[in-house]
Amino acid sequence: MQQLPLISGADPAHRLDALFVNAPLRDYALRPRTNDYTLPVLGMAYIATYAKQAGFAVGVLDAEAHGLGIEQTADLVNQARPRWAAMNLLAPTYEMSARIAALLDPDIALMVGGHHAKAMPDRILADPRMANLRALILGEGELRVAALLEDEQRRRELPGVLWRDTLLGTRAAGIPSGRPDPQLLGPDINALPHVDRTFLPQDPCRAAPTETDRRLAASRGTTLLKTAARTGHVEANIVGSRGCPYNCTFCGAAVSANPDLLIRVRDPENIIGELDQLHDGYGVTAFRFVDDLFLGVGRVIEEQMNAFARHRIGERYVWDATGRINVLDRLSDAELDRLVANGLREVALGIESGSDRILKMMDKRIDAAMTERVARRLVAHGISVKGYFILGFPGEGPDDLAATVRHIRTLWDIADHHPGDVRASVFEFRPYPGTPVWQTLLDDGHRPDDLLAYGDVDLTQDGADESMRQRDEFNFSVNVQFGGVPLPRIRSTLATLTREQHQRNSRTQGAAA
Template identity: 50%
Template structure:
């Protein structure tokens, strides 16, 4: 929903991105969050199936729960759909309690897949007509056409007469759980509040080039062991080019940000896609996430191709400066590979953004310091190179449905305590542009106290901003 559009009255489905905080109580500190591409795809597919659909990105608009509820109730949709995430779950529950009881409720998102029974049995939620697990583009239109279709659809649960209904439906149609990414319609960006968006004077748009992940990082909700129903699917280069041309012609987009994890993971597909970028001669730059083990060992001509095709910046999940911890979280990389990948990219004039996590489970004081030392070492190693290195550091947060979650429960941590997120980092030490990441459970998972983790996190990010 763009600023100049009103919510569609009487829609079949109104999808809502719950805000990170209840902005009835405190104003939003930053003015941008990543676009809700998942909700946008569901809305696009449902509209093409003949239904009236809208999306309300309450986080992008900085809306409080009472304002959101008022907008929904005034619009009077048949269905309202919410994406449930661990840090925003409490706000989603609060919002659902404010809605007109005659509106049917559809829930999805990572939390829905990770803890379906707990959600269905959460008595604070007045009604749940469909809890949709996983990718929902092919199932939502079926539910909008007939709610009783939920009895025949895989991965759809609901509550009836106060009881959780969780049928084990088997299907011969794999597209119900893993849609064909090449057959999907192009995302209708009317449904995205902040896309395209201006980033440092450049008009940028977010895209997805793949779905699913073959890796098993223990802290990640996309880990393959937690998603056995999800197959890895890469979009064909011609489909990507069609979308990029559309973004250029309709909106004048100058840069693409690939927000999925696999764009720079498969060397064969990388070559095909990047050559297509060069052949198209679009005069556009792009950012993406890369795999360290792939980029550390890639042939020089592939790195040259990445640069020639317009790559501006590659984001790398480095996480820690400890080889032991890298093995513990199953990253399948080494600290030596990290340095090698960063230097090789920066020498090509490609910027690198490294993601780090402080306070990982079992992290020792020495390993905590090794992570901070690695960040400063990478700054030094890339000093004077055509590409620059920057860091983005986070406090560890456990998520249900991840490999870590079960390990932590076995170690004695309470699921209730691990779900008790607090937006307690709203002080001058934490930049407003990181507001969507400033959440904490307040729990200590390694040797380093949470207060020390936060002090070091704030200090290293302040040092980064000053560079």
Template identity: 25%
Template sequence: MERNNKILLIEPPFYRLYKDTHSLNRYPLSLGYLAGMIRKETNWSVMAYNADFSSHSEPVKVSYLASTGFYNYLNNLKDLSGRVWGEIRSAISEYKPAIVGISAKSQNFASACIVAKLAKEINRQIIVIVGGPHPSMVGSDVLNCSDIDVGVRGEGENTIIELLNAIDAQKDFNDIKGIVYRKDGHINENAPREFIKNLDSLCFPHENVSEVLKDYEKYPVTAFRNIFATRGCPNSCFFCGSHKIWSRKVRFRSPENVVKEIKSLQKMGLRAIHFDDDTFGINKQYINNLCNAIITHCPGLKWSCELHVNLVDEQTISLMKTAGCYSILIGIESGNNEILREMRKNITIEKALSACEIIKKYGIELQAFFIIGFPQETEDSLNDTIAAMEKSKCDVIVYSIFTPYPCTEAFEFCKDNGLITDDFDVSLYNHQSPANCFCIKINPERFRLLASKIEKIVDKKNSIHRKKRVFSLNTIRKIQNLGVGKSFQKGIRLFTGN
């Protein structure tokens, strides 16, 4: 009998659970890396399916004031009659995979469990493998979901190859590092896997996209604009679990390898890319080398990134601007130095505001991350954060309510201080959940009132920026329609990143 050697990789829905026309209009890099390695190293057929992408998507105006989206999300986790779940059933039924691989973060893990359930309802013989940040954090607890057969911890590119080879040879999983799995009614946790030393050895995520991505033709080209230059983060922020996935030892792709990927993206029609690294560049020497490589080999490229405050200085930002950087996201998080110390951000608000000034001086769009509701938060520290939002003069505020992710130090701190109970359900809490309140010194009712005040400020500021951007783009299009010269049009594209 012919063996079924088909694997379906799925990004579970999250944004679509808030509203069906919301959409993750990007190709998840995790699926791209895995699909590339599977095609390169095995004889398995692979399909990548972003179930959080909607071809019926409409422009989304993000508002932090509407709680209906969160209630829709909760209802869609209970009611499986919605369109998105029907689409997932159809995708699995039509492709008929032997394996379903799901990439799960903590915020979409409840959705990942539903995808696993649907796969098993269609065919109990399907092997369900879950990888991504969440199983890397919680380990064997991922198998508390009875429909998951294998959990992958850490980087999955080499692990998935060994799993597929073992399944092909009908071998046991005992020697496969980096997994937890069921066997004879017991849960086994194997030794951790070593991190990939040479990142240049990996396939480019978009390399096989037209062959592997379901509904590829429906995606905008900008869905493929994201790229990693590094893995790992040397910082030790109290609330972050990145080190459990990538480690604190940073591994760098060579600038030559990054540029090679960028050039292939440019051939696809992309004029702008985004570096998805936790922190772009990590150190100034690497930033210098990468920027100079981009200047030499990718003229005209526009790009954006997330940058640590401590890396911002005149020389670095000037070089980044010359290399085509048009937008920078920085993590200010709080306007209060005591809260920043508790977060272990290794910055002060004064240094953060100085970094903002430098970025704005060079005409680069500034987006700033702010978190409210840290466990030690007070009303005074919240007021300091409101003041910092204004003083930063950022173009966009990326606003979050503190969310303790399982197996982080922050999560254990919240448990020790009675802010989290043993029946904590991660699906009920995410960065915009109105249920979030993990403050020792502010009660939930008062916190919700204060948070609503801040959300109005954020919403107003971001709305103004959206209107300015729409006006600018409409003006640009009118000018382009008048038939102005090519050199001017090129300048416009450089300005907009389009």
């Protein structure tokens, strides 16, 4: 068999049963990407790992990670000649996915899943570019993908699998003969194999030293941290849970958008087993938990930290995690100290706005004073904060925007006087189908086609190019003004804050050099 360039995890000795394709955000043949790193497709890698364990020959083509163009991506799929091509459909990359699908050889069957597939299945089934779509999978796909690879006809008995009846032109759906196995829709995440990292071209990876690493070395002083401040860590991303109990109106993971999703947390011993496996196999010493729940529920934090302490995780590794501000606000100083002792390096917080009015509209269950209080306590304990912010949310006015800018600069000032750092990641609002705010926008008269017209955000005219923004996948917009602030002002504010954060990063890098 021929070698398969840029396809991760494939065995060239066997024809692929399935090639999992992560579409690029834009056609990089027209404008090359400026960044060399993107978040790994962990969900896709989970499915590929499960299929491989079930005995199928599979590979992953991460076109976003490799910065590929549309035609190049399709050519690679056609050269590989898999029985199935499988795509994760996301709203910002749907057009890219559909254009790739239209270029695939007709003898390659197509299956799709992902947030966009779940939110708009009939629109996708009706798209003529998806003419060879033979299975649309709603929700978590590990077990159902493996069943389809075994026998396509099994789709008729699989719950949550749709396709287009070519004779009648109508939607067809799998109908289980009896009560469906709940594992098909929500597998036991402790029974799933650990992600096979050969499917991920950029994970694990070596990360350059950061301001957080430098501050940790100064405040905690272990050999691991001092070495990392000079050479950086080998880092890996990891998932500790699936599902979210919150209902932030802009988020695809909102509980109201996923009533069928059972929220599950991995057993601490299962997680620690993966940490140690990654360390033994790749030398990983830093981990990033990218799920919503790791620091989002008090009992989960307590259970995980008990296990981390037993295994002395903080003496061997550092880790980052997403966190809920209202949950962290309830932690005592002793509990924060325990997080530090167990290796917590940085918390990613969905701060979103400095305006309490906008936070209420987002259903964030926080206010600006709580965010400031939590950030101050975290950085005082030597835990850094990465704050996410949204500009241009529906209903946002000039005063709300000004409050967010003041809030970010206040948090920067707090960090300048404490061991922990604060990084601000600021984005223009973009709507996602299936989210609570999506329906609100439709009710307000917006057309779905307009809300789905994702395009690049060019900040160069305002003095900040996309290389300052770390990752291409966040540099897009639908170019609709949703609030009371004109888009040019949103963009200029976005560029200013991006440039200021980049300058803070650059000062750190210069000091380290």
